[in-house]
Amino acid sequence: MESVLVKVGMADLQVAQSPDRLRTTGLGSCVGVALYDPIAKIGGMAHVMLPNQALSRGDTNRAKYADTAIPLLIDKMEKMGAEPRRMVAKLAGGAQMFKFQSAHNLSIGRRNVEACHQQLRQANIPVVAEDTGGNFGRTIELDTVTGILYVRSVNAGSKKL
Amino acid sequence: MTWLKFNPLHMDVLKEIGNIGAGHAASSLSQILGQPVHMQIPEVRIVSFDELAELAGGAEQVVVATCLYFRGDVEGYMFFLLEERSAWQLAQFVYQQPITAKGPATEQDRELYLSAVQEIGNIVCSSYLSALADFTMLKISPSVPELAIDMAGAIISYGLLEAGKVGDRALVIETCFVDSNHNEIPVDGHFLLLPHPDSYSIIFAALGVSGHGKCSG
Numbered sequence: 194m195e196s197v198l199v200k201v202g203m204a205d206l207q208v209a210q211s212p213d214r215l216r217t218t219g220l221g222s223c224v225g226v227a228l229y230d231p232i233a234k235i236g237g238m239a240h241v242m243l244p245n246q247a248l249s250r251g252d253t254n255r256a257k258y259a260d261t262a263i264p265l266l267i268d269k270m271e272k273m274g275a276e277p278r279r280m281v282a283k284l285a286g287g288a289q290m291f292k293f294q295s296a297h298n299l300s301i302g303r304r305n306v307e308a309c310h311q312q313l314r315q316a317n318i319p320v321v322a323e324d325t326g327g328n329f330g331r332t333i334e335l336d337t338v339t340g341i342l343y344v345r346s347v348n349a350g351s352k353k354l
Numbered sequence: 355m356t357w358l359k360f361n362p363l364h365m366d367v368l369k370e371i372g373n374i375g376a377g378h379a380a381s382s383l384s385q386i387l388g389q390p391v392h393m394q395i396p397e398v399r400i401v402s403f404d405e406l407a408e409l410a411g412g413a414e415q416v417v418v419a420t421c422l423y424f425r426g427d428v429e430g431y432m433f434f435l436l437e438e439r440s441a442w443q444l445a446q447f448v449y450q451q452p453i454t455a456k457g458p459a460t461e462q463d464r465e466l467y468l469s470a471v472q473e474i475g476n477i478v479c480s481s482y483l484s485a486l487a488d489f490t491m492l493k494i495s496p497s498v499p500e501l502a503i504d505m506a507g508a509i510i511s512y513g514l515l516e517a518g519k520v521g522d523r524a525l526v527i528e529t530c531f532v533d534s535n536h537n538e539i540p541v542d543g544h545f546l547l548l549p550h551p552d553s554y555s556i557i558f559a560a561l562g563v564s565g566h567g568k569c570s571g
Contacts, residue, residue, distance in 0.1 A: 203403040203413070203511060204522060219413030219507015222515075242511070242518050250519045250551075257518060290508060293423045293497035295431075298515045330508025332414055347416050347504050 204257035206239035208269045216334040220286035222302035225333045227283045229340040230275035236337040237266040244308035259308035282313050283342040283354045284323040285333045322354035365398050372396025376529035378485035379478040391541050396529040413507025420475025426493035428553035431513035434475050436543040445470040472501040490560040513548035520551050
């Protein structure tokens with residue numbers, strides 16, 4: 194069966210099942226959250242921009258915030274046939290691209306990563322691998338056949354999680 | 355005040371900012387190069403996040419970017435993006451080396467080239483912002499500009515954090531430098547200015563344009 198590449202935009206989330214792949218590009222301070230149920234071979238990916246929806250000023254996009262994106266992603270995967278108790282998580286991104294910082298967004302990359310960890314802990318989903326921090330951008334791709342998360346960067350090589 | 359309520363006068367005011375800012379930046383750059391640097395008419399775009407990345411060639415496209423954050427009376431992010439080839443040619447000019455289409459040959463050359471590109475980025479960005487401050491009479495304090503060579507999405511997403519709290523689109527003032535064909539050093543680059551959503555009304559008030567888009571004096 195031909196596998197389809199499902200694109201996940203910035204502040205977006207998508208789900209897919211074997212043999213399809215999920216991909217999001219150009220993660221800087223944003224975090225790519227990849228969830229995977231190895232039995233159902235169902236994957237989900239979110240491109241999270243901000244740690245929590247409390248920061249929103251009237252915005253309603255739940256995929257943008259770690260604390261709303263992760264429950265929504267779990268829910269969508271469940272509807273597809275995945276089970277939360279079997280899910281594992283992998284994270285990438287959350288870089289600090291620049292030394293300058295706006296007062297509104299201090300250490301936003303690190304805060305995004307922490308918020309993802311906290312939300313996953315609440316959902317009892319273990320983070321089995323992560324490639325976060327640093328000062329460089331990343332592109333990630335989740336293979337729903339194997340659950341492998343491929344991380345590519347311009348300045349720090351590529352790796353498999 | 356959100357851009358949902360902007361009328362054509364508001365958009366013209368923002369275009370004028372691009373015009374004045376990038377115009378001064380172009381003349382600074384042309385003084386350095388001793389050749390004319392042409393720019394296109396500024397565009398004010400209201401774009402989705404993915405569309406913004408497309409303006410830089412796509413989220414994964416590698417760009418040479420001078421980036422800074424400014425605050426004061428108004429806040430926002432500025433990015434000066436250069437095509438890689440154009441960045442290296444500017445560096446070759448600075449070091450009086452033959453202008454070639456090739457990048458730096460050694461790691462040492464790369465470091466040298468990058469410092470020249472960084473210096474040029476600093477000059478054009480500070481020309482842009484000081485022209486903007488003079489024009490609006492607003493206080494604008496820029497951070498030290500930083501040079502990044504990385505995926506466009508990873509860089510530009512910083513400019514979206516504030517707009518992202520309000521919605522899924524951002525307003526960007528874009529001005530392109532274009533190669534005028536006859537020049538020794540083709541300058542292919544562009545500015546993206548992303549003001550904080552709260553800064554528009556301050557800019558408009560400073561220029562005597564009311565929230566309803568009427569001129570007041």
